[in-house]
Amino acid sequence: MTKKIPDFKSLEEAADYWDNHSFAEYIEDTEPVEIEVNLTKHRIILEIDSDLSEKLKKIAQKKKKSYDKLIGSWIREKINQEASN
Incomplete structure (x- = not known):
């Protein structure tokens, strides 16, 4: 017997649901x-x-960036500076 996946109002609601139900159904x-x-x-x-x-x-x-993207851009800038020396 197959079931229809419910419509969830939030990610939390979906997470709670899938914690207690098998996706196989x-x-x-x-x-x-x-x-x-x-x-x-x-x-x-x-x-x-x-x-x-x-x-x-x-x-x-x-700067309206995620901190990991900011760190990545700073590392890229520094590496490019060092590579051009």
Whole structure:
């Protein structure tokens, strides 16, 4: 017996629902999709003190960027400077 996937009002509601239900019961209510995966980026863990982290978040908010994108752009700039020396 297949069931129809409910309409959820929020991500929280959906998460709660899927915590208690098996997706296998709804497999026939799905359709295949194609996705593209970019494997050229790498995620790293960077340890910084909390004071520096707060300053970084404030700068990122002013620039309307996520702090990881801001750090990435700063690293890219520095690497380009060093590479041209």
